[in-house]
Amino acid sequence: MKMSCFKYFALMISTLFLWGCDIKTDDFEVSNGTADFSAFVALGDSYSAGFMNGALGHEGQLMSLPALLAQQFEAAGGGAFVQPLTADGKSVGTTVINTNGDLNGYYELKVVDGSFKPVPTIGDKSILASMIGQQGPYNNMAVPGLRSFHLLTPLVGDPSQGAGNYNPFYARFASEPGVSTVLSDAMLANPTFFSLWIGGNDVLSFALAGGESDSITSVSNFAVYMNMIVGQLAADGREGAIANIPDIVALPYFNVIPYNALPLDQASADALNEGYSGYNALAASVGYDNISFSAGQNALIVEDPQLVLLPEPYRFRQMTATEKLLLSLPTEKLTTEGWGSQVPVPAKYVLALEEIEAIHAAVAGYNLLIKDLSVTYDLALVDLFSLMNEINAGTTIDGGSYSTDFVTGGIISLDGIHATPRGYAVIANTFINAINDHYNANVATININDYRTVKFP
Known part of the structure; x- marks a missing residue:
């Protein structure tokens, strides 16, 4: 398994009550029943x-x-x-x-x-x-x-x-x-x-x-x-x-990294929408969904080799809420290299529907x-x-x-x-x-x- 840097999480330790509900060996007579556990x-x-x-x-x-x-x-x-x-x-x-x-x-x-x-x-x-x-x-x-x-x-x-x-x-x-x-x-x-x-x-x-x-x-x-x-x-x-x-x-x-891990303000969303206008026209011509951004949390752009009606360099789309990102995703690249916004997240980090x-x-x-x-x-x-x-x-x-x-x-x-x-x-x-x-x-x-x-x- 490949394990990359994780996005940091604020964690809270919950207190566990230390009483037991299981039956222990002194509560009943231990028996093997019809099983033979000797080996x-x-x-x-x-x-x-x-x-x-x-x-x-x-x-x-x-x-x-x-x-x-x-x-x-x-x-x-x-x-x-x-x-x-x-x-x-x-x-x-x-x-x-x-x-x-x-x-x-x-x-x-x-x-x-x-x-x-x-x-x-x-x-x-x-x-x-x-x-x-x-x-x-x-x-x-x-x-x-x-x-x-x-x-x-x-x-x-x-x-x-x-x-x-x-x-x-x-x-x-x-x-x-x-x-x-x-x-x-x-x-x-x-x-x-x-x-x-x-x-x-x-x-x-x-x-x-x-x-x-x-x-x-x-x-x-x-x-x-x-x-x-x-x-x-x-x-x-x-x-x-x-x-x-x-x-x-x-x-x-x-399930750690959410599909909508891209936070945007309105100006950034508008700029990205303008940048993807050409893609959206091409996608619409073959019946694929548009890419759209708004202020707040946005679904990441990911590679999708299954979009065969598009030229290979354009085989990407936005994630859906039912899809999964792997914990191995180098999340720092979302900010340092524009992954998920300007650069599609590689398909090896995504479980598609x-x-x-x-x-x-x-x-x-x-x-x-x-x-x-x-x-x-x-x-x-x-x-x-x-x-x-x-x-x-x-x-x-x-x-x-x-x-x-x-x-x-x-x-x-x-x-x-x-x-x-x-x-x-x-x-x-x-x-x-x-x-x-x-x-x-x-x-x-x-x-x-x-x-x-x-x-x-």
Whole structure:
């Protein structure tokens, strides 16, 4: 993911009341029900790997979703849970942050020019170079950046494919880089119970590119991959939990910068209207909308390659209120270089309406399939789509108010995509509740107030 300078925001820290409403282990008799947690294996992407604040690091791994689940499973017969841990105090992401080629580490909230701003630390590339596959087998087989089909191919962990053609987060702990797969490595732990949360990157990669590169995995292909994955994981009646895909367009990453981020006085608006008069005449001749400015907040001008009836240099328009700007947009260019007013914002920073609709259609198709698989293989279905909708609307959990608001919402970390430790605890409880319901178990839920949200300076 590419993370650029963010527009500064005035933030207010809301007070959280520290009373718990969850049932704890001393309130009832813990039971595994019909589930066998003795060898728990987790498969997934960055969310299950413990990615937060834009990077993978030791702190996030200790509070990863599967680690929290394993912690609660322990009292119900769960065994050891081994993760491919990074060194304490180290983290690394995927964004080049300077001319030295350094990658980001964890983002930290800093006071810059009187406002709070997420600022990346320098990542430690040694994490990606440390080959620890022989220290396995591992119980947490979640890997940042994975799509569904990546669980099935050895190429994803093969460094001989060259930089950019394999996943170094998997290669570092693959049992046999270039030979083993994420799925085959998961089976080395002889699991009795599994969790599977995969498919987010099958649409998220497209969204993070503003729909201009990468592609959405088709629902038909996703079905082929997921049937192969779940068929092997659930073989011989093995128990597990499978999670569906949230509405990723609701993430803060796509909702921080408003579509009408261009403030104008009347004189500036009049000057721009005069400047776009020729464009408007051309657009009207082929049935496209005019560009118009007025005093106040105005929709940004953005590239739109789909306006094929216009000559290529004129394929731009104003945004609509239903479209999204990515958090990676270098907002300083709105003032320093006239982006959005005199220069169209590049399409890679914009999710157009048709791209959003394609994402929603794919997620809906994925989730129907995931539900069908849960029924076919008698697995617990974890409804994270509904959880995301509840949080997006604003919700109260254990006495605290939570939302998808950037920085202050409590659930999403400073990268605008991944969870805070408390957010992962909320997700873990959603898994636990689904597992308890399906397997007639009494696994204790987590007191989410034991885990932090965003750290403030």
